[in-house]
Amino acid sequence: MNFAGKNTSLITILSSEHGRLRREQRDIDKRDLKLALKYGRRERAWGQRWLVEYDGITFITDFSMRREVTAYPSPLPNIPVEYDDLCEHEKTKNLLREKIDLSTSHTVLIVDNSGSMLGKKNDVHLYRDSQNAAFSMTALEFVAEQLFNNSAANSDMVSLIKFSERPTVEFSREPIGWPIYNKILAHRNKDSFVSRQSLPAYDAIFGQSNFIPALEEAKKLLETGYHDQCALSLFFFSDGKSTDHQKLNITPEESYERMKDIIQSMSLRFGEALNVTTVGLGNRHDDFTSLQAMATAATVNGAKGTFERCEKTAHSISSAISSLVTSTTETRLTLQSGQRIKFTERDDLTSEKMSFPKFNWQYFRIADHMVFDPKSKKFIPSNSLPLAAVHSDPLEAKKRLYSPPAYLAVNCNYFGRGAERVAFRCRLSDEQNPRGFVFQDMVAKETKHAERISEKINFHEGFAETQDLASYLSSKFNEMLCCLPDFDPLKTPKLSFLSCSVLLLEDPTWPTGFRGVLVEKMLDTERFRWKKYNDNNGMVGGKRDHIGIDVDFELKQLEKEKSKDLDAIAEDEEDSSDDDETISDVESEGGDEEDEEYAPRLDAIDPSDYLQAFSHFTYRYTNKRVLVCDLQGIFNTDAVPPTIELTDPAIHYASTKGRRMVFGRTDKGKPGMNTFFRTHKCSNICKYLQLSAKNKKWNRDWRGESAQRTSNFQN
Numbered sequence: 082m083n084f085a086g087k088n089t090s091l092i093t094i095l096s097s098e099h100g101r102l103r104r105e106q107r108d109i110d111k112r113d114l115k116l117a118l119k120y121g122r123r124e125r126a127w128g129q130r131w132l133v134e135y136d137g138i139t140f141i142t143d144f145s146m147r148r149e150v151t152a153y154p155s156p157l158p159n160i161p162v163e164y165d166d167l168c169e170h171e172k173t174k175n176l177l178r179e180k181i182d183l184s185t186s187h188t189v190l191i192v193d194n195s196g197s198m199l200g201k202k203n204d205v206h207l208y209r210d211s212q213n214a215a216f217s218m219t220a221l222e223f224v225a226e227q228l229f230n231n232s233a234a235n236s237d238m239v240s241l242i243k244f245s246e247r248p249t250v251e252f253s254r255e256p257i258g259w260p261i262y263n264k265i266l267a268h269r270n271k272d273s274f275v276s277r278q279s280l281p282a283y284d285a286i287f288g289q290s291n292f293i294p295a296l297e298e299a300k301k302l303l304e305t306g307y308h309d310q311c312a313l314s315l316f317f318f319s320d321g322k323s324t325d326h327q328k329l330n331i332t333p334e335e336s337y338e339r340m341k342d343i344i345q346s347m348s349l350r351f352g353e354a355l356n357v358t359t360v361g362l363g364n365r366h367d368d369f370t371s372l373q374a375m376a377t378a379a380t381v382n383g384a385k386g387t388f389e390r391c392e393k394t395a396h397s398i399s400s401a402i403s404s405l406v407t408s409t410t411e412t413r414l415t416l417q418s419g420q421r422i423k424f425t426e427r428d429d430l431t432s433e434k435m436s437f438p439k440f441n442w443q444y445f446r447i448a449d450h451m452v453f454d455p456k457s458k459k460f461i462p463s464n465s466l467p468l469a470a471v472h473s474d475p476l477e478a479k480k481r482l483y484s485p486p487a488y489l490a491v492n493c494n495y496f497g498r499g500a501e502r503v504a505f506r507c508r509l510s511d512e513q514n515p516r517g518f519v520f521q522d523m524v525a526k527e528t529k530h531a532e533r534i535s536e537k538i539n540f541h542e543g544f545a546e547t548q549d550l551a552s553y554l555s556s557k558f559n560e561m562l563c564c565l566p567d568f569d570p571l572k573t574p575k576l577s578f579l580s581c582s583v584l585l586l587e588d589p590t591w592p593t594g595f596r597g598v599l600v601e602k603m604l605d606t607e608r609f610r611w612k613k614y615n616d617n618n619g620m621v622g623g624k625r626d627h628i629g630i631d632v633d634f635e636l637k638q639l640e641k642e643k644s645k646d647l648d649a650i651a652e653d654e655e656d657s658s659d660d661d662e663t664i665s666d667v668e669s670e671g672g673d674e675e676d677e678e679y680a681p682r683l684d685a686i687d688p689s690d691y692l693q694a695f696s697h698f699t700y701r702y703t704n705k706r707v708l709v710c711d712l713q714g715i716f717n718t719d720a721v722p723p724t725i726e727l728t729d730p731a732i733h734y735a736s737t738k739g740r741r742m743v744f745g746r747t748d749k750g751k752p753g754m755n756t757f758f759r760t761h762k763c764s765n766i767c768k769y770l771q772l773s774a775k776n777k778k779w780n781r782d783w784r785g786e787s788a789q790r791t792s793n794f795q796n
Contacts, residue, residue, distance in 0.1 A: 159263045173235045173256045181306035185236040186413045189299045193319035194243040195290035213269045220265040222402040233257045234629030240302045244295035292323040296343045312413035313355045320362040323371045341378040348382035355384035356408040360401045417618045425531045433494040441493040444513040445586035452582045453545035468580035469602045470520040503529040522603040538583045538597035543745045551709045551730040552578040554699045565769045574723045609715035614692040617711045617731040617747045619756040628759045694766035708733045708754045
């Protein structure tokens with residue numbers, strides 16, 4: 082839901098407020114009172130003073146209007162939100178509570194509402210007190226800033242806890258949006274200073290700043306509706322130490338331990354999905370031991386913990402909230418890309434960029450060569466040369482058919498790394514020195530995690546299967562291109578996935594004395610630019626938008642799920658049903674419209690359009706069961722025809738039996754497919770191939786034709 086996109090006047094108001102506060106942070110002290118007196122609105126204030134409002138700033142002057150007493154920003158106003166948008170907000174909130182897997186992040190904001198936050202007049206520059214500063218800056222930086230930048234969507238949830246003696250959950254698990262902006266601002270204290278000035282002393286005597294109950298409430302909120310692709314954040318804002326020890330009649334140190342125990346419990350439960358940010362508002366002499374202990378406990382126990390001490394300025398509070406947003410965004414992207422890990426990275430990995438000399442070859446005797454068999458879904462021995470060598474130099478491969486190289490030279494320093502693997506340069510060699518090198522450079526890939534070293538060749542089976550199926554589907558896509566108008570066998574680009582195989586190497590430093598590396602051709606990235614055309618989370622051409630939920634569609638799907646007994650429906654029957662509407666069908670029907678009078682020639686189409694159309698094609702060709710994405714590689718224009726050479730694809734596999742990650746950690750199933758089609762725009766290639774839900778003539782027996790006759794495609 083994008084409220085600003087629906088209301089031009091709302092955009093104007095929000096832009097004005099956003100820009101106004103930015104100006105306040107920069108140069109309020111340099112504002113010219115003369116301009117305010119000339120153009121601003123004046124009224125009598127208390128005593129003999131005058132109040133002048135101009136450009137979002139309130140000036141207080143003496144009776145003569147010549148001397149400025151103080152200046153501060155006019156309070157941020159609420160934003161007018163239309164009734165329809167409020168209804169949409171409620172629909173989204175209810176949907177997220179029923180379909181918890183739709184949420185992409187959940188941030189729990191905990192704000193100290195004790196007397197010390199309320200009773201110090203002008204404690205924070207530009208604000209009447211610390212509490213007003215906390216809520217105003219949270220609304221502006223956490224909500225408005227993200228909505229302006231499109232870095233948050235209605236799939237991101239927010240909860241708010243205020244605490245003093247005891248915590249109060251003001252709202253929970255609501256989608257971020259302008260209604261939340263207003264709700265946060267509504268919690269600013271509006272009492273007069275006279276009624277608030279005794280609160281700090283009352284707070285100190287009776288223990289009105291208790292952290293532990295607030296943390297316990299936050300834990301409950303984070304545990305509610307959690308799933309493993311939801312980024313979690315805890316933001317704890319206070320201006321001093323806790324008074325839990327007074328309330329519980331224990332020592333301060335014991336209270337810190339209890340706080341650490343709660344954070345430890347959350348960190349062990351959620352791991353790297355959790356970000357804990359504690360913010361202490363004050364100077365370097367203030368005691369923030371409890372806040373520091375909480376952040377440290379998060380880091381030590383597997384989450385990300387950060388403590389930030391903010392000077393009493395709006396700018397410092399803004400920086401702390403911005404850091405929280407950045408951490409949450411990074412975690413969300415990591416989880417959505419399937420890159421969450423629970424392994425320990427190897428300690429023997431060094432980058433080429435950080436090494437001198439760059440190349441440090443280590444020679445291993447080749448014990449066996451294995452190729453992937455799609456029927457048995459395992460590697461089997463092969464007497465042939467590695468497929469990477471055969472494809473890079475076919476003529477030399479024929480000559481060496483009966484005299485394969487005995488060694489594989491592997492550079493000790495890696496040149497690339499991903500979520501699960503690390504890549505080294507390697508060369509086949511007849512001798513244990515560079516004079517024996519034969520064939521061209523290749524790439525050797527293996528696990529980057531210490532716990533998976535013992536898997537040897539088994540570690541590579543999932544990657545080989547994914548690349549093999551992608552290669553098969555690319556061959557079918559190339560065949561389809563041959564039938565298109567203006568096809569030129571010498572000029573029309575084709576797609577090609579690199580062939581890979583595994584070499585079993587003798588290495589006494591590895592378990593059982595053997596080391597398995599997957600080898601494939603080294604792409605010529607010096608002559609042709611490496612490009613990531615799309616990923617497994619909706620990125621297209623290097624641009625990733627945070628896509629929100631299509632609420633009406635998801636509610637419709639929810640009703641369908643409630644009305645059916647899914648366990649009684651065979652997966653094949655679902656595939657062949659004509660009324661199986663998914664978001665991708667809706668998108669592709671839109672792409673089938675003839676809205677252009679002229680379609681460009683194939684040789685005038687951007688190469689990236691072929692890649693986006695290929696992902697769409699794999700979904701249609703496999704009857705909506707498979708979508709190949711995360712397409713990356715080079716466009717080799719020297720080849721005839723020009724060839725887009727690809728490696729390391731991801732596959733989303735749709736299973737109505739609820740099986741997940743069939744093709745590894747990057748397989749996001751139906752949600753991944755839906756995310757692809759939310760950002761996919763059908764090109765002329767899609768239209769030429771009639772990739773539309775309206776076209777029912779796609780091959781219904783792709784499983785039988787595919788080399789992938791494995792249990793993956795059984796119910």
